[in-house]
Amino acid sequence: MSQRDAIDLAPPVERAFLVAVDTGDDPGWTAEDSLNELAALAATAGADVVGAEWQNRRHVDPNWYVGKGKAEELLQAKSETGFDILVADDELSPVQQKSLESLLNVKVIDRSRLILDIFALHAQTHEGRLQVELAQLEYQLPRLTRLWTHLSRTGGGIGTRGPGESQLETDRRLIRERIKKMKERVEDVRRQRQTAARGRDRRLYPTVAIVGYTNAGKSTLLNALVGSEVARAEDKLFATLDPTSRQVKLGDGQVVIVTDTVGFIHKLPHQLVDAFRATLEEVTRADVLLEVVDAADDHAPEHRTTVQSVLDELGAGDKPRLTAFNKADLLYPGSDGSRPAPAVSGSVLVSAATGFGLETLRGEIAALLASLWEDVDVAVPYAAGELLARVRERGTVDLEYGERDVRVVGRMAPGLAGELRAVAARWAESLAEGSAAS
Numbered sequence: 001m002s003q004r005d006a007i008d009l010a011p012p013v014e015r016a017f018l019v020a021v022d023t024g025d026d027p028g029w030t031a032e033d034s035l036n037e038l039a040a041l042a043a044t045a046g047a048d049v050v051g052a053e054w055q056n057r058r059h060v061d062p063n064w065y066v067g068k069g070k071a072e073e074l075l076q077a078k079s080e081t082g083f084d085i086l087v088a089d090d091e092l093s094p095v096q097q098k099s100l101e102s103l104l105n106v107k108v109i110d111r112s113r114l115i116l117d118i119f120a121l122h123a124q125t126h127e128g129r130l131q132v133e134l135a136q137l138e139y140q141l142p143r144l145t146r147l148w149t150h151l152s153r154t155g156g157g158i159g160t161r162g163p164g165e166s167q168l169e170t171d172r173r174l175i176r177e178r179i180k181k182m183k184e185r186v187e188d189v190r191r192q193r194q195t196a197a198r199g200r201d202r203r204l205y206p207t208v209a210i211v212g213y214t215n216a217g218k219s220t221l222l223n224a225l226v227g228s229e230v231a232r233a234e235d236k237l238f239a240t241l242d243p244t245s246r247q248v249k250l251g252d253g254q255v256v257i258v259t260d261t262v263g264f265i266h267k268l269p270h271q272l273v274d275a276f277r278a279t280l281e282e283v284t285r286a287d288v289l290l291e292v293v294d295a296a297d298d299h300a301p302e303h304r305t306t307v308q309s310v311l312d313e314l315g316a317g318d319k320p321r322l323t324a325f326n327k328a329d330l331l332y333p334g335s336d337g338s339r340p341a342p343a344v345s346g347s348v349l350v351s352a353a354t355g356f357g358l359e360t361l362r363g364e365i366a367a368l369l370a371s372l373w374e375d376v377d378v379a380v381p382y383a384a385g386e387l388l389a390r391v392r393e394r395g396t397v398d399l400e401y402g403e404r405d406v407r408v409v410g411r412m413a414p415g416l417a418g419e420l421r422a423v424a425a426r427w428a429e430s431l432a433e434g435s436a437a438s
């Protein structure tokens with residue numbers, strides 16, 4: 001062991017105090033609920049939460065976030081609890097952050113920065129790390145300000161010229177350049193990720209993307225469907241950042257590719273949604289979505305609202321979807337997997353932990369995929385052998401081998417039907433040209 005290893009490099013645990021403003025305009029969420037979630041986030045980031053306070057106000061205070069009086073009370077809380085970091089439940093402006101920092105003489109961060117920190121801690125792959133860094137830079141850019149730049153609005157003068165100002169501009173320019181580079185690198189990695197093998201799998205089998213609030217049990221459900229530990233499941237927020245895809249057999253022997261990916265959260269920093277677009281492509285490209293809901297959480301309806309709005313932002317809000325209400329074992333202690341679960345219009349009650357409802361879920365996924373199938377009746381050339389092989393494997397079709405071409409009649413997934421129709425249209429064109437020329 002080297003001398004370096006012998007030294008305990010673990011940083012001291014930070015003592016975090018949380019603060020929120022309840023403006024009453026966040027349906028379903030009180031400041032107290034939101035603070036509970038913030039406490040879980042702070043704990044996931046490794047802090048020791050020593051206290052929390054909130055204030056009812058019509059608006060957040062532009063200078064102090066909470067009212068000035070409340071801010072001063074935090075001094076008292078500081079001497080009682082000894083906190084060394086203050087976490088605000090909403091995004092802070094540079095002015096709010098600065099004034100709280102100077103008053104309290106502690107580090108002040110906001111919910112977005114906390115979430116970005118957790119993402120940075122949990123990112124494992126090259127792609128994940130690039131995307132987190134991109135999101136962090138996007139978060140920093142507007143926060144690089146000199147707090148007295150408002151003076152320059154009055155026409156410049158003392159304090160608005162000189163190296164300070166140009167330094168700020170230089171920093172901003174450097175960050176912008178770095179953002180541009182990072183975006184290019186994220187794009188490069190994204191292209192590499194579409195490797196031949198994964199691409200082939202995706203053309204062979206329908207794809208299902210698991211989506212849902214963080215900690216709903218998405219990874220546990222993927223593991224349960226696959227029957228082995230393929231995705232890391234933990235009682236932690238944002239345990240999963242990088243997508244994991246596996247083949248899953250449905251009841252009728254049909255194979256689908258199921259992908260588990262990053263979870264969503266209330267007030268998810270928009271920089272993260274932007275930066276993680278490459279990862280979230282698994283969601284936007286999937287044939288169907290499997291939304292996992294922690295049915296044992298009192299905030300399940302609010303969680304679903306958040307999930308819907310992130311999906312809308314990604315343009316995947318209208319995708320065909322099945323909802324799995326998970327953690328049934330916590331709601332109904334008798335649901336041990338020995339009895340089938342009821343399926344109610346697009347939703348299934350399951351327990352990823354005990355296996356309850358999983359057979360029903362497999363059946364519902366198959367039914368949803370089949371309901372999306374389209375009727376096809378086309379003729380394609382013999383040369384389309386690879387496509388025909390896929391059609392035979394994935395659809396239910398009759399093939400009639402004629403003298404010139406192959407007639408395909410049956411039902412299949414929309415993607416495949418589209419491919420087949422395109423080939424058939426080109427073939428019809430070439431036949432028309434051929435007969436016109438002769």
Ligand SMILES: Nc1nc2c(ncn2[C@@H]2O[C@H](COP(=O)(O)OP(=O)(O)OP(=O)(O)O)[C@@H](O)[C@H]2O)c(=O)[nH]1
Pocket residue numbers: 212213214215216217218219220221232233234235236237238239240241261262263264326327328329330350351352353354
């Ligand atoms: N009781 C019970 N606990 C469950 C069930 N499914 C998952 N869990 C627990 O819930 C916690 C979160 O599970 P994960 O599978 O990591 O959740 P996730 O949705 O992948 O979370 P992130 O990747 O962090 O977004 C873990 O402690 C799981 O053991 C279930 O059906 N019943």
Ligand SMILES: [Mg+2]
Pocket residue numbers: 218219220232233239240260261
């Ligand atoms: Mg997970």
